[in-house]
Amino acid sequence: MNRLRIALAQINPTVGDLKGNTEKCVQYIKRAKACKTDIIIFPEYTISGYPPFDLLLNPDFIKDSMASLKRLVPHTKNIMVIVGCIDVKEGGIYNAGAIIVNGKLFHVYHKIHLEKSRIFDETLYFKQGTHRTIYSINGVNLTFTMGNEIMEPLPSDSQLIVNLHTNPYYIESHTLKEKAIVKKTKDSMAYCAYVNMAGAQDGIVFHGKSLIINEKGHTVAMGAAFEEDLVVTDIEFNNNKKKSPSTETMKIPFTVKNKTDTLTPGTPKKTDPLNEIYSALVTGAKDYARKNGFQKIVLGLSGGIDSSLVAAIVRDALGSKNVVGIFMPSQYTSKESREDVYGLAKNLHLHIIEVPIDNIFHVYMDILKHHFKNKDTGITWENLQPRIRANILMAFSNTFGWLVVTTGNKSEFATGYSTLYGDTAGGFAVLSDVSKSLVYKLASWKNKQAGFSLIPDRILTKVPSAELKPHQKDTDTLPPYHILDPILEAYIENNKSMEEIRTMGFERAVIKKITHMVDSNEYKRRQSPAGIKITKRAFLRDRIFPITNRFRPNIS
Amino acid sequence: MNRLRIALAQINPTVGDLKGNTEKCVQYIKRAKACKTDIIIFPEYTISGYPPFDLLLNPDFIKDSMASLKRLVPHTKNIMVIVGCIDVKEGGIYNAGAIIVNGKLFHVYHKIHLEKSRIFDETLYFKQGTHRTIYSINGVNLTFTMGNEIMEPLPSDSQLIVNLHTNPYYIESHTLKEKAIVKKTKDSMAYCAYVNMAGAQDGIVFHGKSLIINEKGHTVAMGAAFEEDLVVTDIEFNNNKKKSPSTETMKIPFTVKNKTDTLTPGTPKKTDPLNEIYSALVTGAKDYARKNGFQKIVLGLSGGIDSSLVAAIVRDALGSKNVVGIFMPSQYTSKESREDVYGLAKNLHLHIIEVPIDNIFHVYMDILKHHFKNKDTGITWENLQPRIRANILMAFSNTFGWLVVTTGNKSEFATGYSTLYGDTAGGFAVLSDVSKSLVYKLASWKNKQAGFSLIPDRILTKVPSAELKPHQKDTDTLPPYHILDPILEAYIENNKSMEEIRTMGFERAVIKKITHMVDSNEYKRRQSPAGIKITKRAFLRDRIFPITNRFRPNIS
DSSP: OEEEEEEEEEOOOOTTOHHHHHHHHHHHHHHHHHTTOSEEEOOTTTTTOSOOGGGGGOHHHHHHHHHHHHHHGGGOTTSEEEEEEEEEETTEEEEEEEEEETTEEEEEEEOSSOOBOSSOBGGGTOOOOOOOOEEEETTEEEEEEEGGGGGSOOOTTOSEEEEEOOOBOOTTHHHHHHHHHHHHHHHHTOEEEEEOOEEEETTEEEEBOOEEEOTTSOEEEEOOBSSOEEEEEEEEEOOOOOOOTTSOEEEOOOOOOOOSSOOOOBOOOOOOHHHHHHHHHHHHHHHHHHHTTOSOEEEEEOSSHHHHHHHHHHHHHHOGGGEEEEEOOOTTOOHHHHHHHHHHHHHHTOEEEEOOOHHHHHHHHHHHGGGGTTSOOHHHHHHHHHHHHHHHHHHHHHHHOOEEEEOOOHHHHHHTOSOTTTTTOSSEESSTTSOHHHHHHHHHHHHHHHTSOSSOHHHHHSOOOOOSSTTOOGGGTSOOHHHHHHHHIIIIITOOOHHHHHHTTOOHHHHHHHHHHHHHTHHHHHTSOOBOOOSSSOBTTTBOOOSSOOOOOOOO | OEEEEEEEEEOOOOTTOHHHHHHHHHHHHHHHHHTTOSEEEOOTTTTTOSOOGGGGGOHHHHHHHHHHHHHHGGGOTTSEEEEEEEEEETTEEEEEEEEEETTEEEEEEEOSSOOBOSSOBGGGTOOOOOOOOEEEETTEEEEEEEGGGGGSOOOTTOSEEEEEOOOBOOTTHHHHHHHHHHHHHHHHTOEEEEEOOEEEETTEEEEBOOEEEOTTSOEEEEOOBSSOEEEEEEEEEOOOOOOOTTSOEEEOOOOOOOOSSOOOOBOOOOOOHHHHHHHHHHHHHHHHHHHTTOSOEEEEEOSSHHHHHHHHHHHHHHOGGGEEEEEOOOTTOOHHHHHHHHHHHHHHTOEEEEOOOHHHHHHHHHHHGGGGTTSOOHHHHHHHHHHHHHHHHHHHHHHHOOEEEEOOOHHHHHHTOSOTTTTTOSSEESSTTSOHHHHHHHHHHHHHHHTSOSSOHHHHHSOOOOOSSTTOOGGGTSOOHHHHHHHHIIIIISOOOHHHHHHTTOOHHHHHHHHHHHHHTHHHHHTSOOBOOOSSSOBTTTBOOOSSOOOOOOOO
């Protein structure tokens, strides 16, 4: 019998904040020491933040990263620390994990199986590690892995597989990862300590939910969802695995502490899938604002479902006092929209500023209309209104330093049902990966959770309209969302062919129209702000299309 | 002695235009046949266009690409055609080159050494070919290569190395490529036929300048710069190399034609480096407009050097009749600026529309100012002016279907000296990879080439100003361009450390200020339109930074 007390430190670092990230590590190490932890494990990229992109090409960044790691060393007396860092060797850089023990940098592991995802391509920057060591601590064989290399064949004498991770969130991402690790632990009859990042960076959300999984594949401990956490667990190792001849072992000079108690934190109860998505959106918005130094968020409120849901999300992210709603009615704004804006604001305790746009709109039209004689100006005047609203929002942003968030959803983003430099204008997009159908579900869930119609009922039931001309409805331009959204999902997220989508039960003409809208609006998406990823295929991150693209499928 | 007549068909396909690209091949094959060509060679990605990005994940696109290649086959009677295409085998796709001979698809080569550049990562999409065949045509050993795999070790019995390429332009890109191929031909004592693409796709320009280089490393033929061309050359093979035992040879069933004449096209004379850059910009603008179906370009003219140079470029791209300049003066617009706008327009024969913005500006201010009491609104009112101008340009674009181009340069783009949704608003950025210093050089070159002050002299000599407040100068915010631009180049294009830049002779405080401006304005660049790449490190394409980034180099 051999017991180790292990702490999973699922922290939320900020990219580039070497000093702040290191200081955070120090705080977590202190907390871990206070409960007699033997080993504390941080995620991949702890010192640099993730994803660092071309900061990795900046020699000052690399130098200062190395220096930050060194500043951590004196804080490791009587504890073993495993932390994700960058290492330099013979002119190359490595995605690395440092093992610091008792005030000494004991060993630096270089990730062997580099990853190449749409979000971040490690092979662009890092050299590949060549060597997998087995570490022995107090007689327990520990195998060090980073990211998805936990899925690779590992030494058969592992008793504890340590996995430093940064696992970008999407619906199902945690379930898939947990399943894969469970299989691994069963196959290798070893414990696994999986440490994931928490929080968000530029709309990439990290789920946290770090895991201890035992050799039978049972999850025995789990970190909080989306938030920082320190999960401290005792693991009993009773199988003295034989050392396989193919690996070498480094003995870690550390004596585990005597403990009188036993820590078994257990796992949190399952949450509703909509709760999970909503929390991801709150986390994405909160961390974008906070990490970029914004105290307050400002958004345009129209009385529609999208801006109402976004208002609820950013209120939950920053608090009512830090959210300002701007209502910018025009001659086309209905009485109902006005009531709904004020109803929502009352429920959310938001400050509302009203700035009517008609005067500005008419001055533009007066000045421009003689240039447009005998031309169809339908789209021109429709687009002008959201552009005026964008100017007003940006004027507030410039004056007060508030962050403008956009409120468009993924269905609009996909089809280009939006005005460039109008409703697409803002620093951050909250719903750009959330389909209109999911927007409705999230709004209903939020109301249910609140126990009353936090988002006034009429907002959920009225016919969607941009209110840019009289009696306008979304369905003047788009198919109804119950047809649009499944086609978009099939085309964008699942790369289905026309024929495959047709067999799902949709009409050829509708499919053609929608896929053409998607293809021909890449230029708008390219100029839109970063948004929160919640699906496996978010625009801008996971899907890149040519702007100039004459492809039209040859279907009869 | 063994003579082959070879045609390099450096065409300009459009991404996704499978029908149009194939039809273009047919036309070039006809022309080649008319001059008794034995072998016609097209670039990589001829059928699909380049770069196709995630179109490669669309099953309909792959299916239709394959079908397009088949449609080419009947047009190859009495000629051998080598053409870049996509191939599917056992569920994987390959970047491929088809050899079509005498109306029969003879063989499809799969690229072995896939490339991973910042512009396009082939390894994301394609499986790797495994097999390098030597083809024998009329007793001449031909080795087939695609892209940079020409630099890999090749069979020693090659007499003719065929290289299908798509080589994205930047200053020096052709010179470097030619040098590398010259070395290869000398080392392997073989001829090389290098076929590059011409034209542009979403701001990636292809230089053309296809080459025949002989076994002594002399360039014996070269295609036109940036434009489509058909270069037909006779090559005499007099070294009967021995077949090496390690490769297998496929005999191509084709009898070369009898000819009575000899074609030796020679190489064009060298051009001025500024001429080359200017032509790249014209090509980039022309093809973005043309391939996206725009007849006309519209741009805001301020009387400054940037918009004046862009006006000259787009005039050269589309002709005077297809360029509309909009002059949008405010109370801060000087008399000189007005004169310069009209002077330029007269020289370029451009139609000018004048839309003063003051009325609109004042209505906004009247409506907003009571919300901004006691706040500093300097930046607010400065930014509002370019945003009003963007709305006006977009109103013309929406009404007439004109393409709005932006006129900001790389120095501004780097430092964020621009207004988001203001002067950054437009479908395409002409100068986003051209530093302010280079803007001046190009304008001077253009005037010299025109033989008179096409761009009025005062535009080149006056102090740069955004004219958004009284007596404003660029140097109120930025260091002078002769200091700014070398620092930007060192930091952005060459990844220099602070210390290295300091030793170039710049002050620490200035370097700190500038690099911080670069780092903290990534959010603006992410929302800016695609631009023309002319350096080895263009923003958005070749350099990707986190938006949320707290890194500040730790220099004393």
